[in-house]
Amino acid sequence: WASKGLAISATWADNVRNYSQARCYKVMLCDPKDATIPDLAALRTSMAQEALLKVDPKESLLLEDERIQRVAEAWNFFETLIVVCESDKQCGNCNPRPMLDSKRSARTPVVGKPADSAESLAEAGGEEATVLVATGRSVRSDKKSIVNAAWLQEHVEIARSTMEQHLEKLRQALDDVGCKFNAGGLTLDDALSGRSQDEASESLRCFLANLQVWGSLGSVIGAAGELRTAGFPLPDMETEIFLAKGTNGSNAIMSLKLKQTQARTTPDRLASYHRRLARIGVAHVRKLFRQHLASLRRNLEAAATADETQLCQTVLGHLRELENFLTS
Numbered sequence: 001w002a003s004k005g006l007a008i009s010a011t012w013a014d015n016v017r018n019y020s021q022a023r024c025y026k027v028m029l030c031d032p033k034d035a036t037i038p039d040l041a042a043l044r045t046s047m048a049q050e051a052l053l054k055v056d057p058k059e060s061l062l063l064e065d066e067r068i069q070r071v072a073e074a075w076n077f078f079e080t081l082i083v084v085c086e087s088d089k090q091c092g093n094c095n096p097r098p099m100l101d102s103k104r105s106a107r108t109p110v111v112g113k114p115a116d117s118a119e120s121l122a123e124a125g126g127e128e129a130t131v132l133v134a135t136g137r138s139v140r141s142d143k144k145s146i147v148n149a150a151w152l153q154e155h156v157e158i159a160r161s162t163m164e165q166h167l168e169k170l171r172q173a174l175d176d177v178g179c180k181f182n183a184g185g186l187t188l189d190d191a192l193s194g195r196s197q198d199e200a201s202e203s204l205r206c207f208l209a210n211l212q213v214w215g216s217l218g219s220v221i222g223a224a225g226e227l228r229t230a231g232f233p234l235p236d237m238e239t240e241i242f243l244a245k246g247t248n249g250s251n252a253i254m255s256l257k258l259k260q261t262q263a264r265t266t267p268d269r270l271a272s273y274h275r276r277l278a279r280i281g282v283a284h285v286r287k288l289f290r291q292h293l294a295s296l297r298r299n300l301e302a303a304a305t306a307d308e309t310q311l312c313q314t315v316l317g318h319l320r321e322l323e324n325f326l327t328s
Contacts, residue, residue, distance in 0.1 A: 016046045032185035039186050045206045048213035061328055071325045072200035074318035075192045078174055080149040084159050085167050147314040162308045166299055173292035177322055181281035183211035215274030216281050219244060235276040239269060286326040293319060
């Protein structure tokens, strides 16, 4: 409704053409946590989608609409499952904590787009593409499956009793996927949580476009100096340190090296750094997610009753969608 209202009031603006055709030096500033202009409507997102139209499909990953929808559906299912299992049994209408402990603004608007955008692409790391959750049917492969978000709300006790012992491990796996890598500063949880199916699908396309074109923000070095992505190839560490410290080193020699790095820094070098950081982040998250899946798979496949088996198969199917998404 928001996009229609903006169109009627003539307050919708599309600056992509003007921005892309301007022949001058341009600086684009954006806040991925902006509470006024959501990432779906940001100029940087439209520019990313525009850039992908010029990329040879053979050189990029193209996610079909159906896959985008399945990932959005899986996230919505898990969001509902966590809410159902953690809500107060004596207070069915209470609002439990969100699926992930993300800090979403209460004012974050949800704005659609006046026209369908091109399908987006993503870059992943270099790990093997073997799917860990090989057993269990995909949710969409069984048309008779009734276990969905609505089913969870109608079978609260079954959902709680079945998932109680698996909930913490499931939340950890979802936290890894939802919060530990980002597209230009926006996490997957920020992109998908609390949205309708159509809005989540559009938001995921935008997320993937930004991931491929702008890469990721952040650092591979933790607060204590440890490597957050140990075991993976490092990005351009000169750029990493320069972005973290500027030209103020701990001594004169370090400051001189940082100034030399600054002199060698170009837009292309920065773009390469952020894209490399994105690939490392995705590969790292995929590894963490697969570790959780190994345990979850063994436990969920041991379900006893028919209702438990059906729910566990659905959970495994949705986990497989997330794994396929990360493996792509």
